Amino acid sequence: MLYYSKKSKVAHFPGCHHLGRVLVDNAVLLDTWSEARRQGVRICKCCNPVWKRYKSEQRTLTTFCAQNGLAFYGQDGLVSLKTMHSQWKIAPTDDGGIVLFHRNTRYKKSDAQSPLSGYHLQNFRILSIIDACQYVLDHDAYRLHTPAAKDKQSGVKTGSPKGSRKWRAQQKRNKKKERRDAIKRVLFIFDQLESERARG
Ligand SMILES: [Zn+2]
Structure with a gap:
């Protein structure tokens, strides 16, 4: 309310x-x-629960995020978190708490109901922004290390005989993927620098 x-x-x-x-x-x-x-x-910045947390945690957050490869910035009364692998926003709840939203990677019907377009509510109760950061890191680690997710994310397949046409095509795809990942890393570093600059 x-x-x-x-x-x-x-x-x-x-x-x-x-x-x-x-x-x-x-x-x-x-x-x-x-x-x-x-x-x-x-x-209002005085009573926005996200902003209140942001202000009181800003110092710890800066250190924590720098050490763990997270970028964060506050905008429009929300706090955005970004890692190499995922994007998040922290938003206020209607009873004065805070919640975490996760950027959609693919469209689901239920996403149309989300109050933050392009993001879905992550079912996780957070008390602080640091809490959310820790959750995000765990979430990334889980996604990168569970076999089902790893297959899709790494895209590296072996199995075709070395030197075969299939093998060469796969090598080419792997190279492309490496290049894409390298670009992603550079863009991520820019994001981090940008968010640091924005904080002044
Ligand atoms: Zn107010």
């Missing part, structure tokens, strides 16, 4: 110290923060 005044276009959670002023200006009631997003209403 959030309140906002049409004058300010900023929504507040109950209990915010700015709320008194908003209620005087004919406050509008919104059920969810995603509704606020749809209407182009910004969430």
Whole structure:
């Protein structure tokens, strides 16, 4: 539940110290923060639970993320997390908590209902942003090490006799994949630098 005044276009959670002023200006009631997003209403930085956590964890986060190859930045009242393998956003819940959204890798019908387009809610209760970072790292490690996921991700197949046409084609594909991965790594480093620059 959030309140906002049409004058300010900023929504507040109950209990915010700015709320008194908003209620005087004919406050509008919104059920969810995603509704606020749809209407182009910004969430107040003082009472946005994501922003509160971001501010209090920023220092620890900077160290943790640098050590573990995570990029993070805050934008539009959300915090984005990015690794070599996955992308995430931390969003507020409607009761003042925080939740983790995972970027879709393929389209599912249920994704249309997601309040964050292109992302689905990760069913995991988080209390802090560091919590979320740890979860993201575990998630990546799991995806990279379970056999089913590994086959798809590494794309490296052997089996055809060395020197055969099939074998050469596979070598070519592997080379291409290596090049793609190298580009991905470079882009990721740019992202990290960019997010550091944005924090100043
Ligand atoms: Zn507020």
